[in-house]
Amino acid sequence: MALADTTNCPQRETTPIPSSSIPQKRALLEEDHSPAISSPLNPDVASKSTTQKVQFQTPEETVTNTMTREKRTKKDSLKKRESKGLAPFESSRSTQAANKAPKESLADMAPLRYKLAPPKPTDFDLARGPIFTSHHETTDPSGNQIEFFETSDHVYNKKSFHYTHCIADPTFPSMFYYRRTDPEPYGAHMSFEDAASHVYFTKSGTHVTTDKGFRMSRANVAVREGKWYWECKVTRGIPKDSSGGSNGHVRIGFARREASLDAPVGFDAYSYGLRDASGQKVHMSRPKDFFPTDESICEGDVIGLEINLPSERLHRKIVSGQYNPAVDVEDSAPNPRDIEYPNIIRDRIPIRFKAHIYFEKIDYQTTKELEELMNPSPVGTGSAGANATATPPNPLHPVPGLRTLPRSYIKVYKNGKLMGTPWTDLLAFLPPASKMGSGTTQGNRDALDDGEVGYYPAVSVFRGGAVEVNFGEDGWWFPPESLTEEGSDVEMGGTEENGRRPVAERYNEQIVEDTVYDIIDEVGFWAIGVGKDRIGGKVLAGEKVMIGGGTGRGGDNDEEIKELVQDD
The missing domain is CATH 2.60.120.920 (SPRY domain)
Incomplete structure (x- = not known):
């Protein structure tokens, strides 16, 4: 069974294997990396994922996977992890920590963030x-x-x-x-x-x-x-x-x-x-x-x-x-303390x-x-x-x-x-x-x-x-x-x-709203520590990051964010 590149994925708990084998890492799942709706940037997701898996296959990984196939622990499905409020890339240890955290944390409510290369001067x-x-x-x-x-x-x-x-x-x-x-x-x-x-x-x-x-x-x-x-x-x-x-x-x-x-x-x-x-x-x-x-x-x-x-x-x-x-008869402005x-x-x-x-x-x-x-x-x-x-x-x-x-x-x-x-x-x-x-x-x-x-x-x-x-x-x-x-x-x-x-x-109000929402998003990402990986190159556990290699939208190994192809 071919394995995908797992460099950027968090490690799962090691399954007992012979000491001479390379430690097993979590395989990238197709469901984790394929967007539900293909965009103009990734019209052929399935073939792209298959190509990547073949490209990064090594003999050592093949042997390791064969020896440990019977001892693998069944992981929760993507839908089951989502129902628990967990990010799809969390490891088992991260899952245990997340279960102890509040269900509606700031990280859970933050927008999805994609890892991108730095912008061009233009x-x-x-x-x-x-x-x-x-x-x-x-x-x-x-x-x-x-x-x-x-x-x-x-x-x-x-x-x-x-x-x-x-x-x-x-x-x-x-x-x-x-x-x-x-x-x-x-x-x-x-x-x-x-x-x-x-x-x-x-x-x-x-x-x-x-x-x-x-x-x-x-x-x-x-x-x-x-x-x-x-x-x-x-x-x-x-x-x-x-x-x-x-x-x-x-x-x-x-x-x-x-x-x-x-x-x-x-x-x-x-x-x-x-x-x-x-x-x-x-x-x-x-x-x-x-x-x-x-x-x-x-x-x-x-x-x-x-x-x-x-x-x-x-x-x-x-x-x-x-x-x-019967209660909401008038649409008057509420008390400022009650504004949602x-x-x-x-x-x-x-x-x-x-x-x-x-x-x-x-x-x-x-x-x-x-x-x-x-x-x-x-x-x-x-x-x-x-x-x-x-x-x-x-x-x-x-x-x-x-x-x-x-x-x-x-x-x-x-x-x-x-x-x-x-x-x-x-x-x-x-x-x-x-x-x-x-x-x-x-x-x-x-x-x-x-x-x-x-x-x-x-x-x-x-x-x-x-x-x-x-x-x-x-x-x-x-x-x-x-x-x-x-x-x-x-x-x-x-x-x-x-x-x-x-x-x-x-139109003027909309400009103000966009500015405020941009600042809120930036502060929200900074508050959960997402900005650290811009400096240290690390991905924090539980961070909602879509890895670009599987989506065709840009990633750690990409030199540039993707270019849209659309007929005029």
Whole structure:
């Protein structure tokens, strides 16, 4: 039986063997080193692991393994060790010590850490955006020329993975030597990475179009709580003087991370969209009348979208099953001593793509319950999904993904005039309502909050349709009319108690949150002693380290972190 290289693995207790034999070391298991979901970096995990085992086989190890095969002590399986809260690389002695330690230690809650080579000098350069290549020009209803560009030399969020820019920073030695950053253009705009292929942008990222079928683009900011507002202008679509013809179509709304980018907004249960034709509202591909009869969204119209979400404190109560409608009547701010801050854990790894450095992390995936909600199975099939969706979504639903947020809504304005509220009681999105790919990491880490789940402003364009977005940084094209709620005027801006805040302000908040989370991660790794192996080259017992040789993501014997290969 061939053995793998065990240089970096902790020793197990020695099995009695003849003194002339080499001491037995723990064999690397396939299940320990193969990620549950292959990423673009390791498409052929099985063959790679097999190659490594053959490469490091020695005659002495073969003889030793043969002589001691009958005396080997059966080890716990990976799942059994995970159920005990242990790292997969802990030795038997480490296991005994871990059993005496508190179950929820800092090391258990820390993000996974991958051993990487030091960064290159170029990794300290400022992040760069995509390369723009002119694709075509068009004219808006006012006669202005708009030049759209094809973006290249950047990675797309696909294949179940999510990417964000990062930069090397020597002040983060315990983590990766890398932290989150953003390239130009700075500010809230439609994301170049979080868009389907064949979506064309202006250089500011505020104008999108396509010459293909429906393609979606999400903004680079997500809203998680509070009341937010943004607007968009249709620059190519249904002409106002047309009798049925069009220059393309658009849909606008909000979409979660799980929503498909190769489909229009409102296609699935993860997004809410508004059609230009007849002004219909769409959710789970079910169009319903919303605008008055014979009224559509035409070229030159400005559509404003307002979303209201409860506080994350109440949201967490709902998804954890602790919500009590009789007690949690008001969503007011609690006593500062009672505030529960989000537990943000980001499992990510820096990778290269051409001249860029990105953080790669496993993205949130669709669930069977919401797929069943969109396409119910016939009654009597006995499927788990059918049983779960027998009860309509509500805040107390037994399935977290089918729980709704009380007092949440989306309102629609046309040219500053309120058209109505097409959606209320939006579906919850905080984990475990949202989950990453099944079995992606250890234990229940697929239900962790990485700080970027939420509702994203989103637009879809179809065969020439074009939309320009405005997140309120420089004011509004059509400020929404003032409304009276609970006896007081509600004005735009973030200073009013019930005010609608521009999404541009959320971008600034998101930058602050990323900075805080990076510092917390660094301090957390330093507190459990992970940073010591940067200096002494040691791996501490119980440390959650994924060895790069088995995952294809970089390791002690690698000269460089891996480079992502992805079609533009």
